[in-house]
Amino acid sequence: MKVKTIKTNAKNQDFINLIHQLDAYLKITDGNEHAFYNQFNSTDSLKCIVLLYADGIPVGCGAIKEFDAFSVEIKRMFVCSERRGLGLAQNIIKKLETSARELGYKKCILETGKRQVEAVNFYLKNAYKVIPNYGQYIGKKNSVCFEKHIE
Structure with a gap:
């Protein structure tokens, strides 16, 4: 399998199509909490997007x-x-961490849902540490937040 990553922006049609698939998946796993989480998933403020x-x-x-x-x-x-399960997500996360480091940032944070078991295991496997829920996720029982220092 030949794998390639590119950096792009939120107007990229391949990115838009993948986001539609992601949102359909999250609508199922988040259940009746989906509307709450979805409001924080706008692509307008995304500056660095990696496609694989x-x-x-x-x-x-x-x-x-x-x-x-x-x-x-x-x-x-x-x-x-x-x-x-093929290691493809590691290509994406490494590219994002490298981009963040090149832009002068010291750490990456994120939130995922406890019901997204594959995602939780992926972040733990990639040296992300569980932290207290931050921002809008404080008090949300389905949320688990992570950080990784990248300096």
Whole structure:
């Protein structure tokens, strides 16, 4: 399998198509909490988007956005269900961490749902540490938040 990553913006049609798949997946796993979480998933503020292609087909994506002067928040991480378990998401997260570091940030933070078991395991496997829920996720029982220092 030939794998390629590119940096792009939120207007990229491949990114938009992958986000539609991600949102459909999250609507199922988040259940009646989906509307709450979805309001924080706008792509307007995403400055660095990574797309992953396997054999020329767009199969994964991820993005970062500034959280504060020292941190970026990882958003919209996704790999198509039929391509999971192949290590493709690691290509995306490494590219996002490198981009954040090059932009002068010291850490990455993120939130995912406890019901997204694959995602929780992925972040733990990639040296992300569980932290107290931040911002809008404080008090949300389905949320688990992570950070990783990247300096």
